[in-house]
Amino acid sequence: MNIIRAEDNAILIWNLERARTAYISGEEMIALSRWANGESNPFSQRLEDLGLLAPLCKQAVANAIQLSANINAPINSFNAPESIHIELTEHCPLNCPMCYKDGKVNELSTDYLLEVIRQAAEMGVFQIAFGGGEPLIYPYLCSVVTEISQFKMASTITTSGMGLTASRINELKQAGLNHIQISMNGSSKDIHSRSRDGFDEGIAALHLLQHSDFSFGINWVARMDNIDDFPKMAELANNCNANNLNILRYKPSPTENYNDCALTSEKTDLLENFIRKIKSVRIKVDSAFSNLRCKINSRTSFMAGCGAGRRFFTVGACGSYMPCSHINMKEKPMNLHDNSLKHFWENSKHLAMFRSLGESISAPCSDCSYLHGCYSCRAVVLPTEGCFFSGDKSCGMQGN
Ligand code: SF4
Numbered sequence: 001m002n003i004i005r006a007e008d009n010a011i012l013i014w015n016l017e018r019a020r021t022a023y024i025s026g027e028e029m030i031a032l033s034r035w036a037n038g039e040s041n042p043f044s045q046r047l048e049d050l051g052l053l054a055p056l057c058k059q060a061v062a063n064a065i066q067l068s069a070n071i072n073a074p075i076n077s078f079n080a081p082e083s084i085h086i087e088l089t090e091h092c093p094l095n096c097p098m099c100y101k102d103g104k105v106n107e108l109s110t111d112y113l114l115e116v117i118r119q120a121a122e123m124g125v126f127q128i129a130f131g132g133g134e135p136l137i138y139p140y141l142c143s144v145v146t147e148i149s150q151f152k153m154a155s156t157i158t159t160s161g162m163g164l165t166a167s168r169i170n171e172l173k174q175a176g177l178n179h180i181q182i183s184m185n186g187s188s189k190d191i192h193s194r195s196r197d198g199f200d201e202g203i204a205a206l207h208l209l210q211h212s213d214f215s216f217g218i219n220w221v222a223r224m225d226n227i228d229d230f231p232k233m234a235e236l237a238n239n240c241n242a243n244n245l246n247i248l249r250y251k252p253s254p255t256e257n258y259n260d261c262a263l264t265s266e267k268t269d270l271l272e273n274f275i276r277k278i279k280s281v282r283i284k285v286d287s288a289f290s291n292l293r294c295k296i297n298s299r300t301s302f303m304a305g306c307g308a309g310r311r312f313f314t315v316g317a318c319g320s321y322m323p324c325s326h327i328n329m330k331e332k333p334m335n336l337h338d339n340s341l342k343h344f345w346e347n348s349k350h351l352a353m354f355r356s357l358g359e360s361i362s363a364p365c366s367d368c369s370y371l372h373g374c375y376s377c378r379a380v381v382l383p384t385e386g387c388f389f390s391g392d393k394s395c396g397m398q399g400n
């Protein structure tokens with residue numbers, strides 16, 4: 001199913017089954033307007049091949065193009081979030097050495113959560129991504145997933161896999177959950193346990209998912225203590241028919257020394273070589289590694305780079321709003337009766353800081369041709385450089 005949304009002189013097309021978004025503006029929007037009026041062209045054909053356009057969408061596309069002339073989005077951002085990340089709970093039964101959460105006490109109330117979901121639907125948000133803590137221990141998970149499906153939004157969870165059973169998978173499927181990512185940092189217990197707890201539970205979850213018809217993938221954090229294991233992780237992902245292997249950048253944790261754990265430039269080059277060579281599984285690269293993504297793809301786009309404040313924001317387990325779950329820039333919890341999601345998206349001073357990075361960031365990013373497809377990761381730069389607008393001095397991938 002494709003959902004079409006008007007943006008500021010642009011449109012967004014979201015495909016629910018493929019969790020894929022196309023941002024269309026300028027000449028491409030003109031080509032799409034011609035398609036809506038019955039004239040097929042190479043651009044519309046490409047979108048049809050990607051499953052992002054179907055003849056039945058013509059009227060919706062024409063309407064969205066017409067509406068787009070009157071939309072005023074916040075500068076350098078979508079008119080509404082594409083997705084909202086929600087930390088359901090800070091509780092977690094595991095005790096991972098690299099955990100970046102300092103407190104484990106809060107949990108969202110269902111009333112609050114249901115109001116967030118209602119307001120998200122009203123804004124035209126496409127997807128709700130649940131994390132934690134451990135989202136599987138949130139007692140109302142199935143009922144909130146059902147609510148999301150009723151609003152025709154997609155939902156995903158990221159989990160250690162602990163507590164995932166065949167019957168739980170079935171319940172979540174029935175409720176309408178679209179995708180599960182399992183966090184695994186190594187193909188063996190020894191390697192995984194250097195940074196995460198729960199290897200056996202993660203492997204058991206992967207086996208269960210392999211024998212279900214559920215869409216799932218693996219989140220893998222690239223670190224000095226597991227980088228050489230990446231080819232084996234790709235083998236594991238391939239053997240269990242995972243939909244993707246998603247590479248996350250290591251972010252500072254209160255319990256570890258950042259420089260001991262983050263990849264050196266030599267090991268980042270090694271990761272790049274692995275990514276280029278491995279074809280057995282779909283490799284995804286997290287936006288915190290958008291410098292690596294820009295280098296591999298040699299291109300930038302409005303959709304790429306750090307999406308905090310541009311494409312999404314986070315609701316924390318204490319109810320606060322944040323640009324990104326990895327950065328402690330919280331704004332007070334909303335009053336359930338005002339239209340606060342929209343208000344936050346349009347007025348947050350923290351989101352505005354993210355949106356102004358392209359104009360305010362310092363070297364080396366300010367001189368880099370990849371800047372507008374990267375923006376570098378504030379969750380890394382802020383604690384390591386001490387300044388929000390600092391460029392990423394550890395980046396060895398600057399474009400000319
Ligand atoms: S600050 Fe970093 S982790 Fe957060 S959204 Fe941006 S790139 Fe991702």
Ligand code: SF4
Nearest residue numbers: 291365368374376395
């Ligand atoms: S120099 Fe900055 S903008 Fe350029 S690729 Fe590196 S982190 Fe991204």
